Amino acid sequence: MAESRTSLITLGLCEIKVGAAAPNGTMPIEMSKIGKTYKDTCKIAQDAADVTEHYEEGMAAPEVRKKSRKIPKLTFSIMDANVDDLVAYVGGEKIEEAWGYNGDEVVANKAIRVITEKGLDFDIPNGDIEAVINADMSAKGIFLVDFTVTPMAVSAGKALKGTPKKP
Numbered sequence: 001m002a003e004s005r006t007s008l009i010t011l012g013l014c015e016i017k018v019g020a021a022a023p024n025g026t027m028p029i030e031m032s033k034i035g036k037t038y039k040d041t042c043k044i045a046q047d048a049a050d051v052t053e054h055y056e057e058g059m060a061a062p063e064v065r066k067k068s069r070k071i072p073k074l075t076f077s078i079m080d081a082n083v084d085d086l087v088a089y090v091g092g093e094k095i096e097e098a099w100g101y102n103g104d105e106v107v108a109n110k111a112i113r114v115i116t117e118k119g120l121d122f123d124i125p126n127g128d129i130e131a132v133i134n135a136d137m138s139a140k141g142i143f144l145v146d147f148t149v150t151p152m153a154v155s156a157g158k159a160l161k162g163t164p165k166k167p
Helices: 083-090
Strands: 011-020 043-045 050-054 064-068 073-079 093-095 098-100 110-118 120-135 143-151 161-164
Touching: 073 120, 083 093, 083 098, 083 120, 083 143
Parallel strands: none
Antiparallel strands: 011 110, 043 073, 050 064, 073 143, 093 098, 110 120, 120 143, 120 161
């Protein structure tokens, strides 16, 4: 008997929330909006697997193909980053009201929730964040912080989870 397939279209971003990292795989109860996500920058993409192929001499088709798959990564940018945002995501420290940065500061992992308009919402309980400044200081430019979030291993559950919204 054929299985019935439910159609699920995922589109649009409502907001991105952040909380304390959960290496145990359980998303935190308390999360807050990460900031103003810059329009059309939020993406979840997966690089192609690394593939190793083994051939018999003189043959075109491989005898064995070994794939090493890669986890999808979340990328987005925020605008209007303040000193606290820079310290939390780029690194550095708050010195009085200013941002101080040497480049050797460690940024803690965070839990990330991507809330969409429709379809799947995505949870990353233990995300390694690499945030970099991308400032266009022209009259038409804007100060952005570009994020790449890599889901890290968790002790229970999955490193990345997509959950359908309830109707």
